[in-house]
Amino acid sequence: MSFFAALGRPEVLDLARQTHYFWALLPEIVLTLGAMLVLIVDVIHKGDRSEPSRGSIPVLTLAVLAATALANTALFGLRDVSANGMVAVDGFRTFTNFVYLVAAALCIAISMGYLERRGIMKGEFHALVLFATLGMMLMGGSRDLIMTFIGLEVMSVPIYVLVGFDRMDPRSSEASLKYFLLGAFSSGFFLYGIALVFGAVGSTNLTYIAETLGTGTDHGHERLLMAGMALTLVGLGFKVAAIPFHMWTPDAYDGAPTPVTALMSTGVKAAAFAAFVRIFAVAFADAGAQWVPVVWWLAAVTMVGANLVALTQGSVKRMLAYSSIAHAGYLLVALLSGGDTGKAAFLFYILAYTVMTAGAFGIVIANSRDGEERVTLEDYAGLGLEKPWLGAAFSIFLLSLAGFPLTAGFLGKLYILRAAVEGGQAQLAVILVLASLVSYFYYLRVIVVMYMRPARSEGWHAGAGLPLAARTAVLAACVVVVAMFFAGAVPMRWAEQSALSLWRQPAPVAASPAPASLFR
Amino acid sequence: MLRPYVPLLVLLALSVVNAIFMVVLSTVLSPGGATKVKSAPYESGMTPLGNPRERFSVKFYVVAILFIVFDVETIFLLPWAVSARRLGWAGFAAAGIFIFILTVGLIYEWKKGALEWD
Numbered sequence: 001m002s003f004f005a006a007l008g009r010p011e012v013l014d015l016a017r018q019t020h021y022f023w024a025l026l027p028e029i030v031l032t033l034g035a036m037l038v039l040i041v042d043v044i045h046k047g048d049r050s051e052p053s054r055g056s057i058p059v060l061t062l063a064v065l066a067a068t069a070l071a072n073t074a075l076f077g078l079r080d081v082s083a084n085g086m087v088a089v090d091g092f093r094t095f096t097n098f099v100y101l102v103a104a105a106l107c108i109a110i111s112m113g114y115l116e117r118r119g120i121m122k123g124e125f126h127a128l129v130l131f132a133t134l135g136m137m138l139m140g141g142s143r144d145l146i147m148t149f150i151g152l153e154v155m156s157v158p159i160y161v162l163v164g165f166d167r168m169d170p171r172s173s174e175a176s177l178k179y180f181l182l183g184a185f186s187s188g189f190f191l192y193g194i195a196l197v198f199g200a201v202g203s204t205n206l207t208y209i210a211e212t213l214g215t216g217t218d219h220g221h222e223r224l225l226m227a228g229m230a231l232t233l234v235g236l237g238f239k240v241a242a243i244p245f246h247m248w249t250p251d252a253y254d255g256a257p258t259p260v261t262a263l264m265s266t267g268v269k270a271a272a273f274a275a276f277v278r279i280f281a282v283a284f285a286d287a288g289a290q291w292v293p294v295v296w297w298l299a300a301v302t303m304v305g306a307n308l309v310a311l312t313q314g315s316v317k318r319m320l321a322y323s324s325i326a327h328a329g330y331l332l333v334a335l336l337s338g339g340d341t342g343k344a345a346f347l348f349y350i351l352a353y354t355v356m357t358a359g360a361f362g363i364v365i366a367n368s369r370d371g372e373e374r375v376t377l378e379d380y381a382g383l384g385l386e387k388p389w390l391g392a393a394f395s396i397f398l399l400s401l402a403g404f405p406l407t408a409g410f411l412g413k414l415y416i417l418r419a420a421v422e423g424g425q426a427q428l429a430v431i432l433v434l435a436s437l438v439s440y441f442y443y444l445r446v447i448v449v450m451y452m453r454p455a456r457s458e459g460w461h462a463g464a465g466l467p468l469a470a471r472t473a474v475l476a477a478c479v480v481v482v483a484m485f486f487a488g489a490v491p492m493r494w495a496e497q498s499a500l501s502l503w504r505q506p507a508p509v510a511a512s513p514a515p516a517s518l519f520r
Numbered sequence: 521m522l523r524p525y526v527p528l529l530v531l532l533a534l535s536v537v538n539a540i541f542m543v544v545l546s547t548v549l550s551p552g553g554a555t556k557v558k559s560a561p562y563e564s565g566m567t568p569l570g571n572p573r574e575r576f577s578v579k580f581y582v583v584a585i586l587f588i589v590f591d592v593e594t595i596f597l598l599p600w601a602v603s604a605r606r607l608g609w610a611g612f613a614a615a616g617i618f619i620f621i622l623t624v625g626l627i628y629e630w631k632k633g634a635l636e637w638d
Contacts (some may be wrong), residue, residue: 018610036624043631 004074013078015085024080024089025142027072027097042127058112058469061126065105065133072097084205086147088278091498092261093141095347096274099354100136103267104129106358109473111259113466114365118257120166129263130157136267138276140274145194145204148275152190152239155271159264163256175255182238182248190235194465196228197314206283213286229284229291236279239272240328243302244306250513253321258368262361263364265324266354273331273350281335282502295336299428302329303435310442317364319442323401326352326439333432334416338423343499345415348492352400352408352484359477360397366390366466366474380446382455387464393478395447400481402434402443408484415492582634593622 003022006012013020022029042057072094080089087093107129115121135155142148160183164176194204200221201209237245253261280291303326310322331353334346367374367383367390384391400407413436420429455461466474484491561568600607600615607614629635 032621036621038626040624040631043628 004444009074009078011077011079013082013085015080015082015087015088015089020080020082020085023074023078024085024087026074027068028134030071031064031068031130031134031137034067035127035134038064038130039124042122042124057126058108061108061130062105064130064227065101065108065436068133069098069101072101077082077245084208085146086144087138087141088143088206092274092277092343092502093211095135095495095498096140096350099270099351099479100133100140100267101360103263103270103354104133106275106355106362106473106477107259107263107267110262110358110362110365110466110470111481112470114257114259114368114470117370118166118181119168120257122165125162125165128158128162132162132263133267136271140271140278142275143206145197145206145279148279149187149191149194151271151345152187152235152275155268156486157270158185162263163252165260166257169255171255172257173255175252179248179252186235186245189231189238190412193228193231193233193235196224196231200225200228206278209283210285213284214448225287226290229280229287230294232376233291233294234281236272236276237298240269240276240331241325241333242298242328243305243325246251246302246306246325246328250318251277251327253317253324254318258317258361258365258373261321262358265321265361266357269324269328270350270354273328273346277335277346277502280304281343290451292336295332296425296428299329299332299336300363300431302326302332302469303431304329304438307435307438307442309440313442314377315375316377316380317373318447319446320360320364323439323443324357326435327357327401329435330416330432332427333420336423336428337416337419337425339503340496340499342423342490343418343502344496345412345419347495347498348415348488349412351491351495352412352481355477355480355484356397356400356407356409359474359481360394360401362466362470362474362477363390363397365470367461369462369463377446378456379447379460380450381453382450383461383464384447384450386455386461390464391450393474394450396478396481398446402440406482406485408481408488409484411488411492565619579634579637582629586629586634589622593619 009023010020013024015021015024038061042062045057075089075094075097078089108216111125115125132155135151135153135158137151139148139151139155142151160176160180163179164173166172197209198204201212203209203212234245238248241249253264256264277397278294284291306322306326306329310319310326313319313322331346331349334349335341336342337345364375367379384395396407400409403409403413413432417429417432420426420432465471563569596618597615600611604611
């Protein structure tokens with residue numbers, strides 16, 4: 001990346017110097033400026049409601065996301081030596097940042113046409129998606145629990161609004177209120193957990209927490225730390241939608257406008273999982289005896305429960321919501337399994353999962369009409385024959401979600417299984433395989449209905465389809481899903497390098513600002 | 521290790537006892553008997569006008585948000601102004617970024633028509 005070096009980017013960052021934060025936060029800065037630009041451009045265009053000026057907003061939004069992705073490449077090869085930075089400068093952050101940007105870009109692309117049809121084409125939508133993406137980047141890339149919390153809020157508040165964006169639709173408003181109430185509650189849990197962890201360890205800095213727990217010295221606050229970890233786990237479990245903290249998920253996903261559902265089940269989940277990995281798998285690694293059994297059960301119950309409930313769903317959108325809960329279970333297995341092989345499998349799977357889930361929701365959008373969602377299983381009957389391209393694309397996404405060979409989902413599950421067996425979680429691996437077998441039934445049922453049942457009436461699927469940009473995005477997602485199987489080694493090597501950087505200690509954390517024992 | 525928390529526990533117990541005491545005492549001592557006149561809403565001695573659950577314009581809400589935004593700005597900028605010399609140019613830049621973001625919000629609200637009542 002000689003380009004950024006030529007612009008004066010230092011090779012080694014020291015976050016004790018404030019000017020170095022500019023380079024550490026370059027993608028976030030670009031995204032913030034871009035989001036504000038989108039907000040202002042929309043409001044200035046408010047006067048003339050002509051179509052061209054409206055149509056420029058999504059394009060501008062995609063341009064902002066592209067610029068952010070470019071700025072994100074400035075993080076390649078950066079190291080930091082500071083003891084107490086607020087943001088992590090490592091490959092893990094670079095990788096997950098790309099995942100959020102892909103999720104946001106797919107969300108914007110598949111929302112084209114859909115927003116107009118539902119009559120909610122407003123610029124705030126795009127600005128809010130950008131602000132939510134900013135929150136994801138801050139949450140997943142933070143190296144301090146306070147920063148994680150701020151990121152969580154910056155991400156969640158726009159999402160609460162986006163869920164209720166169709167305010168004329170009572171279901172959308174209901175979903176928004178439900179998500180907001182439970183989300184605010186879980187934020188409270190998370191914050192209280194942070195306070196207790198701070199009380200036990202003496203710092204909110206994740207590197208410092210890892211070092212303190214790693215030295216094995218008795219800090220004398222065993223129970224305080226346990227309570228703190230438990231509350232933090234509840235907060236994160238809610239955001240990643242793991243059973244038993246999943247009760248909001250089906251309703252919120254079902255009621256939200258479909259592009260927002262796509263963003264929630266991909267970007268939001270990825271950010272929460274990235275924070276989960278940073279906090280539990282890295283910072284609390286040496287307190288594993290306390291939290292690993294709990295997360296083990298969370299993973300097992302999530303995989304089994306979500307897949308069983310998904311079997312009974314008559315609505316495809318709701319089925320995809322439960323499928324997203326089940327995938328949280330698979331990702332928890334990757335989180336539990338071993339060191340960097342598990343985290344590399346996690347990164348690979350979150351990327352594959354983001355692409356295939358967003359693509360599947362794209363097809364759900366293609367099947368919707370003016371003021372009609374058309375999400376029941378019967379609505380999909382005959383789609384595969386009348387709209388062969390939509391049917392084929394949906395089949396690929398569903399097969400990938402199920403983990404069928406020749407798709408990214410298969411390879412991702414394989415990597416997770418390998419990491420689980422190598423990392424001594426063979427029982428979880430068995431549960432994962434059995435749970436995926438159950439999931440085959442409900443994914444394949446949609447494909448069967450699409451191809452083997454006649455449409456409800458003549459010309460039922462006449463209006464199904466997407467505008468050109470959205471079609472391109474779905475097609476690209478399709479290609480990526482297949483390509484990640486055949487060329488899976490390439491993203492996997494990148495994921496392995498990124499995962500390795502999680503454990504690289506930036507510097508000896510000898511001179512810490514906070515005393516280890518505050519209450520003694 | 522938990523010894524310093526004992527006063528906190530005592531305070532907690534006292535407040536619970538106090539709360540129960542006050543509720544019980546007011547039930548025991550109050551003359552009781554809610555008549556129709558007593559349970560009517562009190563509006564400065566006048567007969568209540570209109571529905572108490574009247575819906576009011578969302579504009580009040582927007583103005584309130586606007587007020588809070590500038591309230592928070594004041595809260596942030598006053599301490600900065602007091603110690604501006606000690607914080608130097610870095611502090612100036614940070615405050616500048618803060619005001620810039622706030623200005624964007626103001627432009628948004630202005631263009632959105634939040635500053636016009638009609």
